[in-house]
Amino acid sequence: MTKDNAISYYKETVKKLKAFQYIAFLASWDSQTQAPKESFGLESEQLGLLSEMQYGIQTDPKFIEAINTLYEVRNELDDVLSHEIEVQHKEVEQVKKIPKEEFSEFSKLIAGAYPTWVEAKQKSDFSIFAPLLEKIIAYKKKETAWLATEDRKGYDVLLDMYEPGLTKEDCDRFFGVLKEKLVPFIKKVTSTELEGDFAFGDRAYPRRKQREFCEYLRDVLCFDKNRGLMMESEHPFTTNFGTDDIRITNHYYPNNFTSAVFSVIHETGHSLYELQCDRALNETLSGGGASMAMHESQSRFYENMIGRSRAFWEAHYAKLQYVFPEQLEDVDLDLFMKYINRTEISFVRTAADELTYPLHIMVRYDLEKEFIENDIPVEKLPELWNQKFEEYFGVTPPDDQNGILQDVHWCYGDIGYFPTYALGSAYAAQFFDSMNKDFDVYASLASGDTKEVNEWLKEKIHRFGSSKYPKEIIRYATGKDFDPNYYVDYLIKKYSAVYGIAD
C-alpha cells in the first residue's frame, strides 16, 4: 500500500466510523432522555447489529494495513494525522495482544455484572459482589501483563487507558502532595464550625423556576443554543457529536436548588470544550477532549473556580434573588457564598464537596494500586477501604454500602479511571493560575458573561481537541509540566478564607 493510498483508505474508513459514532450518540441520548421504557428490547437488538458492523469496519485488515503503513511514515504526515495514527497504531497493537476468547469471556462477565453490584450495594453485602470482583481483578491483572511494554507495566498500563501517559510515579507525586498538605488542612477545616443559618437551602424551589435560572446561567457561559440543547434526565450529563451538536441535561430537585445550579455550570463547562474545538477536526478521530481528566478539568474549572467565586455571584446573585424572591429575600450574598462553599465529610464520593473530593479518590487509588500490583485476597478489601478512609478522613464508613460498594465503576471493569477525577480539578487550578497571569479572571466576570475566560480556554486548550496528549496541552497552556501544588495552594487559600483559618 502506498502512502497516498493508505491516507485515502484511512480517511474513507474514518468517515464510516464517524457515521457509527453518530448513531451511538443519538441512541444513547435518546435512551437517557426520552425513549419509552419498553422500547429497549427491540432497540438494543438493532444497536447490537450496528456495533457488529462497526466492529467489522474497525478491524478491516485493509484499514489496519493503512494504519501500519502510515505509522511507518508518521514523521511525514501533518501534526494532527501523525498524532492520530500514533494513537490508532497503539490501539491496533494492543488489540492484537489480547487473547480473543479471554476478551470475549470478560465482556460477557461485565455485561451481566451490573445487577449483582446493585444487589450487593442495596443489601450492603460485599460477599455478593466479591466473587465477581475477584474475576474482574484477575482479568485486569492479566491485561496488564498482555499489554506491558518496556516502559509501562502493572497499574501504569491501566492508568494510561484513561489518561494517556499517566503513571504511578505521576500519581504518587500528586497524591503525595495532597497527603502532606491537604489531609491535615481538611482536619482543621472540618473541626471548625461555619457560622450562618443555612435553612433557606431547604425551602421549596419550583422546578420551572430552577429551569429558568439554569437557562440564564447557560447563556451567561455563552453556550451556543444553535449548536446545542438542554433537556432533563435522571443524572446530568453532556454528550455531543462533533462541534455542532452538543447536548446537556440537568435534574431539578425541588428541595436542593444548588444541585441544578452547579450541574448546569459543570455540564456547560464540558460542552464548551466540545463547542470550541477546531471545526476541522470533525472530519477526524481527533475531535473531543484530550482525555478524561482534561474534560473534567474544564467542567470543574467552570463549576468551582468560576461558579463558586464571589466575583461570579456579584454579577448574578441579584438575578437569582429575582427568580426566587420569597426563598432568598432574607439571604444576603455573604450568607449565600458561605452556603455554596461549606464543606463537610461525606462517606459517599458523589456527595462530596470541592475540598474533600480528592481524598475520596486517594482511597480508591491506594486500593487499586494495591490489588493490581499485589496479591490481596478480595475479602480483605472492605477492611482496607475502611482503614484508608479512616486514615484520610478520621472516620470509618458505617457499612459497605457507604464504603467499598458505593461506586459502579469496578463492576464495568473500569480500574485506573478514578484518578482522572481528581486530576481534573488539579489541572483546572493550574490553568486558573496561568489565566490570571494573562488577565484578571475575577475582574472579567463583572462583564456578566464568561467570554474572556472562554476565549482563553479555546486558544490554549479547546481548539486542539484530542490532537495532542494531555501533557503537551498542559505545557502549551501553562508553560510548565503538571504541578499539584497549584491545586493544593488554591484549595488552602480559598477555604482558609471561607473558614477564617490562618494560612
Add this chain to the structure above:
Amino acid sequence: MTKDNAISYYKETVKKLKAFQYIAFLASWDSQTQAPKESFGLESEQLGLLSEMQYGIQTDPKFIEAINTLYEVRNELDDVLSHEIEVQHKEVEQVKKIPKEEFSEFSKLIAGAYPTWVEAKQKSDFSIFAPLLEKIIAYKKKETAWLATEDRKGYDVLLDMYEPGLTKEDCDRFFGVLKEKLVPFIKKVTSTELEGDFAFGDRAYPRRKQREFCEYLRDVLCFDKNRGLMMESEHPFTTNFGTDDIRITNHYYPNNFTSAVFSVIHETGHSLYELQCDRALNETLSGGGASMAMHESQSRFYENMIGRSRAFWEAHYAKLQYVFPEQLEDVDLDLFMKYINRTEISFVRTAADELTYPLHIMVRYDLEKEFIENDIPVEKLPELWNQKFEEYFGVTPPDDQNGILQDVHWCYGDIGYFPTYALGSAYAAQFFDSMNKDFDVYASLASGDTKEVNEWLKEKIHRFGSSKYPKEIIRYATGKDFDPNYYVDYLIKKYSAVYGIAD
C-alpha cells in the same frame, strides 16, 4: 441457492435493513423535535453515508437472488413470508426497469426542488415552478412506461405505488359517487347558516392546559405510554419503530385549541395501528400499516367518527370544561358539538373540514390523471385547477398560492399520492358500519375509553400490519369489497343533522 439457504440469507439481510430503519426513525424524530439548528450539516453527512451502506445491503446481488429463489417457491412459504416476498420481488423487478442515469438525474432534480416551490408559492407565481413541474411530469410519464405491465398502465402505475392494487377504475367509481351525491349536498350545506355564537373558540387557551387535556385524551384512547411518547413539533406527526416505540407530536396554538385536540386524536389513531400490530412482525418487513390509505383510515376513524361524535363528548366534555373553566363555562355541549362540526369552504386543503376535504382531493385526482395520461401544456394547469375547483366548490381560488401552488407533494415527485387521503376517510366509514354491526360503537364510548373500539380494530385490521394487501384487509374486516357509498351516506346523514337539512 436452495430454499433454506435463501430463507436464512433473506432473514439475515432483513435484520440488517431493520437496523438501518431504526437509524432513519431515530434521526428523523430527532431532527423534527429537538436537534439544534446548526447540527444539520454535520449530521446529514452521516445520514448520507449510512443510506449508501443501506443501499448496498438492499441491492446486494445475493439478497436479490434469495428473493428470486423464494419467489419461485412462494406457495410453499408461510403466509407472511409469501406476501412479503411477492412485494419485495415486485420492487426488485421495478428497480431493474428504471434506467439508472435517468433515476439519478431525477433524484437530483427532486433534491433541489423544494426552495423553488417555496419561492413560487410565496410569490404566488406559477411561472417560477412551471419549468420544474414540467420536468417532474415528464419523468413520471416515462416511469409509467418503464413500469407498465399487462394489467397496469399509465396513471395506474403511480396509484399502485402508494396504494397497492388501486386503479383508475377504482378511483373513478369512488369519485363518481362523490360527484354525484356529495357535491350537490355540500352546495346545500354551505348555503345554510349554522346558528350559534362561536366566539369562545378565539379565547386564549394556555398551551400548558392544552397539553394537559391532550394527555388526558391520549389516555382515553389507551395509548400505551410504556411503548410510546408524545412531544411537540412544528406540525403534528406519528413515527415509530416496530410495535414497541411509537412517538407522536402535537402543536399547541393558544387561539385555536381544537387544532391540538383533534391532532392528538388523529395521531393516536395512527399510533394504535402500530401499537396493535402483531409483535412477531417486528422481525419482518411486514410490520406497520398496509398502505397510506389504510393508515389514514385509522387516524380519520378516531378523529372523525369517534372524536367528533356526541357520544364521545358526552363522556369527556365535563373534563374539557374542568381544564378550561373560564373559557368554556358559558358553552354547553350542544354549542360545542356544532362548533367542532361546522363546515366551510376553504381554498386550502390542509385547512379543510371533514365534509369538504374529499372535494379538494378530487381536484388533484382529475388534474393528475389528465396530465399523466394526456399532453397538457404545463402553463394550462393553473387554469385547469381553477376550473375544477369552481366545478366542485362553486368558487374560484383568488390566486395560485391558494390554488395549484398550495401543496408540496408534486415538488417531491409524489404524483398518485393524493387519492389515499380521501380513500382513508372512505375506508373508515365502511369500517364504522361493520363495527356497528358487531356492537353499538357510540354506546361503548360511555365507558370513558375506546377499549372496545381498539380491540375490534386490532382483531380486524391492526394485527396484520402490512402482511396483507389493503383490499384483502377490507374484505376480511367488513365482509365486502370497498364501497364508497358507506362514506357518502355517513357524511350526508351526519351533516344533515348538524345543519338541520332534510335527508
